[in-house]
Every structure is written in C-alpha cells, then in structure tokens.
Amino acid sequence: MTSTKDKIISAAKELISRYGYNRTSMTDVAKEAGLSRQTVYAVFANKEDLYAETAYFTFKEHLNKVREDLTHCTCLREQLQVYFDVMVIDPFRFLQQHPEAITLWNGAAMRNHPAVIKLKQEHKLFLAELFVPYAKYIGASGQSPANMADLIILTCNELKCGKAHSIDELNALLDTLAASILALASPGEAA
Known part of the structure; x- marks a missing residue:
C-alpha cells in the first residue's frame, strides 16, 4: 500500500x-x-519542503536506474555514459523546460534542506564507490575516489544548471569530462 x-x-x-x-x-x-x-x-510544511522531498524521490529513482543499467556495463567508459545519460542529460532536458527549477534548486533554503543534504551525501557515496576499483590509479595522482566524486558532482551540476546552453554543448563537455576521468582512473580505456 x-x-x-x-x-x-x-x-x-x-x-x-x-x-x-x-x-x-x-x-x-x-x-x-x-x-x-x-x-x-x-x-x-510548505511547497519548498515538498519540492526538496520530490527532488530526493526523483534522485533515488534515477540512482536506482543507474545502478540497474551499470550491471550491463563492461568498462568505466560505459559506466560513465550511463551515469551521464541518467544523472546529467535527462535532468538537463527537464531544466531546459523548467528554468525556474534551477533558481529554486540553487537557493540557500534548498541547499540546506535535510532531504537535499541527504541526496548529496548518497550521490557522493555512490560515485566514490564506483571509483573504488580504480583507486590505485586515482591515488597515484594524489586523489581519491571521494575527490573524484566531488569533482564530477560539482562539474555536472554546473553543466546541467545552465553552463551548457544546448544538448550538443553538454554532450561535448561531458565527452571531455569522461576523457579526463578515464585518463586519471583507467589509463587503458583513455586511449
């Protein structure tokens, strides 16, 4: 029920x-x-609380889809593409149709909402776990899976919330981000 x-x-x-x-x-x-x-x-209590909880619910749905789709991936490049498709490109399309959501999402009240804080923690943990198998390579550059997760989350948030102006620009920037990640985390795939 x-x-x-x-x-x-x-x-x-x-x-x-x-x-x-x-x-x-x-x-x-x-x-x-x-x-x-x-x-x-x-x-x-208010519309902002409802929006934050709805964002968390939607994030969990997206994250579950990524987890499911990752089971079909054979390499980090494919995993990154799944992540980008579900967690960046789909939200980018939504935000292009509803630009008011960007302003709301980036507002101080939303950033400090418990549901959003929980969402961000779960997101970072998920990505950090994705990079654990590549910790040897990542560590060689003085970084960690958690650092990689932070960088990807921050970069992707900026891209989907207005720094990319079109889907073509977004895809080109994500290709560059993927190439950078692969060069650091999985040098054999970067070639």
Whole structure:
C-alpha cells in the first residue's frame, strides 16, 4: 500500500514535470493525490519542503536506474555514459523546460534542506564507490575516489544548471569530462 507521503510526492512530481514548480500549487498537488489540502500540509510544511522531498524521490529513482543499467556495463567508459545519460542529460532536458527549477534548486533554503543534504551525501557515496576499483590509479595522482566524486558532482551540476546552453554543448563537455576521468582512473580505456 502506498503511503500518504508517497502519494503526495508522486502527484507533485507529475505536476511539476508537467507545469513547472511556479505553476504547481499545494492545492493542485492535493487534488492530484486525491487528498485534502490540510492532509498535504500535515505532511509537508510548505511547497519548498515538498519540492526538496520530490527532488530526493526523483534522485533515488534515477540512482536506482543507474545502478540497474551499470550491471550491463563492461568498462568505466560505459559506466560513465550511463551515469551521464541518467544523472546529467535527462535532468538537463527537464531544466531546459523548467528554468525556474534551477533558481529554486540553487537557493540557500534548498541547499540546506535535510532531504537535499541527504541526496548529496548518497550521490557522493555512490560515485566514490564506483571509483573504488580504480583507486590505485586515482591515488597515484594524489586523489581519491571521494575527490573524484566531488569533482564530477560539482562539474555536472554546473553543466546541467545552465553552463551548457544546448544538448550538443553538454554532450561535448561531458565527452571531455569522461576523457579526463578515464585518463586519471583507467589509463587503458583513455586511449
């Protein structure tokens, strides 16, 4: 059985995807979830809390997809492509359609929200674990899997949140990032 919180998040995700954050109200979410507005406010104090939790839920879905797709990969290059497709390119397309989400996501209230902090921690841990098999090569340059994770997360966040102006530019920059990562982490694949 789906919890009330799950119903609300699912409704918010659908409406935000369709109309954007600014045009989605808590009343709209309540109606879409088949719940009263009071019930929605009993679970989420405000729209920002709902957005942060929805972002976390969406991130977990994306991360689970990456994990599943990684089982089919035979090398780091393929793993990076899966990661970029799901965690950077798909969100980039969403943010191109809903630019108000960039402003909200980069706001101080969102950066310090517990759900967003948890999301960032899980994201870093996932990427760091991905690079553990390459720790020998990464360590030879004085870096660590955690450092690589931080660099990739920061770089990809900048790219998907407006530094890349088109999908072609984003892909070209991700190709450069992948080549740099491969040169450091898996020199045999970089060639």
